[in-house]
Amino acid sequence: MKLTTKGRYAVQAMADIAAARGAEPVSLPEIADRQGISAGYLEQLFAKLRRAGLVDSVRGVAGGYRLARPAGAIRIGEIVDAVDEEIHTTACHGAAAGCQGAGARCLTHDLWDELGRHIELFLSTVSLEDVIDKRVIGTAAVNAPGGRHQDDWKPGAEV
Amino acid sequence: MKLTTKGRYAVQAMADIAAARGAEPVSLPEIADRQGISAGYLEQLFAKLRRAGLVDSVRGVAGGYRLARPAGAIRIGEIVDAVDEEIHTTACHGAAAGCQGAGARCLTHDLWDELGRHIELFLSTVSLEDVIDKRVIGTAAVNAPGGRHQDDWKPGAEV
DNA sequence: TTTATAGTTGACTAATTTAGTCGGGTTTCT
DNA sequence: AGAAACCCGACTAAATTAGTCAACTATAAA
Numbered sequence: 001m002k003l004t005t006k007g008r009y010a011v012q013a014m015a016d017i018a019a020a021r022g023a024e025p026v027s028l029p030e031i032a033d034r035q036g037i038s039a040g041y042l043e044q045l046f047a048k049l050r051r052a053g054l055v056d057s058v059r060g061v062a063g064g065y066r067l068a069r070p071a072g073a074i075r076i077g078e079i080v081d082a083v084d085e086e087i088h089t090t091a092c093h094g095a096a097a098g099c100q101g102a103g104a105r106c107l108t109h110d111l112w113d114e115l116g117r118h119i120e121l122f123l124s125t126v127s128l129e130d131v132i133d134k135r136v137i138g139t140a141a142v143n144a145p146g147g148r149h150q151d152d153w154k155p156g157a158e159v
Numbered sequence: 160m161k162l163t164t165k166g167r168y169a170v171q172a173m174a175d176i177a178a179a180r181g182a183e184p185v186s187l188p189e190i191a192d193r194q195g196i197s198a199g200y201l202e203q204l205f206a207k208l209r210r211a212g213l214v215d216s217v218r219g220v221a222g223g224y225r226l227a228r229p230a231g232a233i234r235i236g237e238i239v240d241a242v243d244e245e246i247h248t249t250a251c252h253g254a255a256a257g258c259q260g261a262g263a264r265c266l267t268h269d270l271w272d273e274l275g276r277h278i279e280l281f282l283s284t285v286s287l288e289d290v291i292d293k294r295v296i297g298t299a300a301v302n303a304p305g306g307r308h309q310d311d312w313k314p315g316a317e318v
Numbered sequence: 319t320t321t322a323t324a325g326t327t328g329a330c331t332a333a334t335t336t337a338g339t340c341g342g343g344t345t346t347c348t
Numbered sequence: 349a350g351a352a353a354c355c356c357g358a359c360t361a362a363a364t365t366a367g368t369c370a371a372c373t374a375t376a377a378a
Contacts, residue, residue: 004365008271015266027324041367047326060375061323076270107174110295111235111285112167118281122274136269163336186353200338206355219346220352 003119007080009037010045011131014054014079018071018128025057025064045083052082071132077123162278166239168196169204170290173213173238177230177287184216184223204242211241230291236282 012035017026028046032039046065049055054074055065067074130136171194176185187205191198205224208214213233214224226233289295 006365008267009366011270012267019266029324038367040369043326044367050325057325058375059323059325059373061377063324063375065325107178107291108167108171110293111170111290114295115278115281118277119274122277126270131270132266134269136273165336168337188353197338199340202355203338209354216354217346218344218352218354220348222346222353224354 003080004084006045007084009035009041010049010079010083011076011128013037013042013045014049014067014074014128015131017055017065017067018074019132023066024062025066027064030064048083049079052078054078054082067128071129072127074128075124076126076128076131077120079128080123161243162239163243165204166243168194168200169208169242170235170238170287172196172201172204173208173226173233173287174290176214176224176226177233178291182225183221184225186223189223207242208238211237213237213241226287230288231286233287234283235285235287235290236279238287239282 013031016031016035020026028039028042031037032042046055046057050057050065054068056068057063057065126136172190175190175194179185187198187201190196191201205214205216209216209224213227215227216222216224285295
């Protein structure tokens, strides 16, 4: 999995549809307007979301996109996976065992592996419904030890 | 916090020093050689690590860098913070409350906020010593629900 | 049947970020 | 003195991201 703003935009757009809660499809210009994302860019994202089976498209005059499943059955991790496709250029993509002739090279392999599992676990636990109903807070402790102020967190480029 | 290869390189280099476990400083060319990172690039990273008080430098002929504290007292989160400095260009950096005139804009704010806390919590839990002693595995469940295969995870660019 | 709406596709581009390189210093030990 | 190492800042090439654009296709309402 990969975390970029693309993934965040996709989740935002999906949340927008979910929040509408209607049976009638939501058009991209509507979403673009409400969420401040360019319509052209949304097209790209929704093409992938459709291919991943997360949304159904309705063409024609009153068309748009609709969630393919109830919001409670769509996990955030699926959305992120759908738009941020994996490219396997990893230096050490083997099992955590020997990993590139052992040595010091992959001392940290297990660490990032484990972090990845943490993130996947979290994102696969939260559903779209949880997000729009604001049932997300409180899963992790409020402050990490050390007493520093908790800032925003940014993956890829910027948040 | 931000997660890029820079942060991973820094952790890797710190782990290299920690793994040496000697009182005598480790030189950058040594680390560059063992970890496959260019020495010039390491200089940049170590300048920041030094400024953050994570390493002490020893100049002169047999000089190099040394951990400023025992490996058990250096948390991974500190290392990442030291090299991947924060830029606050966030659209909504306010509290999770209203956040940009309420509306649908920040439906997902809490989600990323919470994910950030998860990550910070995890990285602040693990010490450099844990990493070199391979005591990292097992904190998260091995598979997420859903049965998909767990792939690598990549933050910024590539892993 | 026309026409407008809306999705679909793919190519293209500008800006940003990342991951370095390079060259010249300065300090310190032998 | 001289070598080894750190220190600093400017520069750059590659990759990625975010976004634009134009042409095309399908659908439904008038």
